[in-house]
Amino acid sequence: MGSVWETSKQLLVLQCLKTKVFEQCVLPVITYGTETWSLTMGLIRRLRVTQRAMERAMLRVSLRDQIRNEEIRRRVRVTDIAQRVAKLNWQWAGHIARRTDGRWGLKVLEWRPRTGKRIAGQPPTMWTDDIRRVAGSRCRQAAQDRVLWNSLQKTYVQQWTSIG
Structure with a gap:
């Protein structure tokens, strides 16, 4: 079984639906309880790395493709986790x-x-x-x-x- 973001021959998940699932399901789960954390630069960096990995998976883009993070964020259009x-x-x-x-x-x-x-x-x-x-x-x-x-x-x- 593949990732939530992957597409198969039978099911083509539109990018807008992936974005909606990320905004309404994934992001709240990742940020649950963060309101009580002491924010540090290291913590923000780790959260952003996690979010970027998920965004790349949503677009089916590898790090080897050398697409800038700004371009990926522009395509995906999700809220910045920080x-x-x-x-x-x-x-x-x-x-x-x-x-x-x-x-x-x-x-x-x-x-x-x-x-x-x-x-x-x-x-x-x-x-x-x-x-x-x-x-x-x-x-x-x-x-x-x-x-x-x-x-x-x-x-x-x-x-x-x-x-x-």
Whole structure:
């Protein structure tokens, strides 16, 4: 049995249907739970490599064909996985910051562990570090204003989509 993206003599799957399946089924499965991850350049790079491999399979294009990634993305027309992950991360941060019911989620976000593995000379990467870099130290107040929060989302997503 072949891949989901392969075609056989009896079944010709149109590119628009492959794109729709990818957008509605595959992408949500890959990005499930990513809103709580600390984003790193290495993580974004690995997700993009996975997505590009799937896009090549959708087009039945090999690496040996030497077709640029931009050309493949233009043909397939799917959402960039880095953009989706960053958007989910930002939306979840806003949701947590707007909570006022005293649940532990907000306390966990503001908690700083005293120990932990880290890169030499750098503190451990925290989930809220990138969010605070874009929204400022008063990110909880910024999240209360949804119009402001959504405008800051574009900046946050852009910083992760411009990588590699």
